[in-house]
Amino acid sequence: MSNAPVDKGRRRFLTVATAVVGGAGVVGAAVPFIASWNPSAKARIAGAPVEMKIDKIEPGQLVRSEWRGSPVWVIRRTQAMIDSLPLVEDNLRDPDSEQPQQPEYAKNKHRSIDPEWFVAVGICTHLGCSPQFIQRDFGAMEGVDAGFFCPCHGSRFDIAGRVFQGVPAPTNLMIPPHYFVDDATILIGEEEGAA
Numbered sequence: 384m385s386n387a388p389v390d391k392g393r394r395r396f397l398t399v400a401t402a403v404v405g406g407a408g409v410v411g412a413a414v415p416f417i418a419s420w421n422p423s424a425k426a427r428i429a430g431a432p433v434e435m436k437i438d439k440i441e442p443g444q445l446v447r448s449e450w451r452g453s454p455v456w457v458i459r460r461t462q463a464m465i466d467s468l469p470l471v472e473d474n475l476r477d478p479d480s481e482q483p484q485q486p487e488y489a490k491n492k493h494r495s496i497d498p499e500w501f502v503a504v505g506i507c508t509h510l511g512c513s514p515q516f517i518q519r520d521f522g523a524m525e526g527v528d529a530g531f532f533c534p535c536h537g538s539r540f541d542i543a544g545r546v547f548q549g550v551p552a553p554t555n556l557m558i559p560p561h562y563f564v565d566d567a568t569i570l571i572g573e574e575e576g577a578a
Contacts, residue, residue: 432572454505485558507533509552
């Protein structure tokens with residue numbers, strides 16, 4: 384056993400240096416672990432808003448896109464389609480969109496920001512099939528030419544995605560958050576001012 388004097392300054396330095404190196408090691412191990420909680424790049428892209436050009440869409444035309452792995456429809460409604468909306472109200476399950484299937488700004492008769500443009504997730508609210516867009520001879524009732532028909536179980540929706548009574552689908556089609564960037568572009572998946 385040695386009787387050498389204890390160098391308290393050196394001991395304090397070694398204690399502090401060991402604590403700093405140990406702390407750096409903990410941080411070095413924690414950063415990748417915590418970063419692994421973040422969604423992957425593929426998941427971030429899948430949930431990202433989708434920008435869509437709409438200036439070339441003709442009246443009465445449906446154009447499909449994809450957002451969060453689901454089909455999204457954008458329809459430029461004709462005046463006849465818009466005029467047919469009040470004709471079907473007595474035959475609809477939820478004509479005033481009381482169920483929360485749309486953002487607050489689309490809780491109206493046409494279920495959209497602008498009556499000319501209809502944006503909806505193209506999935507039936509019954510079992511997740513994708514309804515067909517019928518432009519002529521919809522057959523739901525007299526004077527209504529256009530709407531959506533799900534061939535899997537016979538659910539019908541009007542041109543605003545409102546579900547008819549007496550069909551398996553329980554609610555209206557879902558309206559995704561969206562807004563018009565300009566007259567030629569719509570952003571699906573984000574509300575205006577949310578960025």
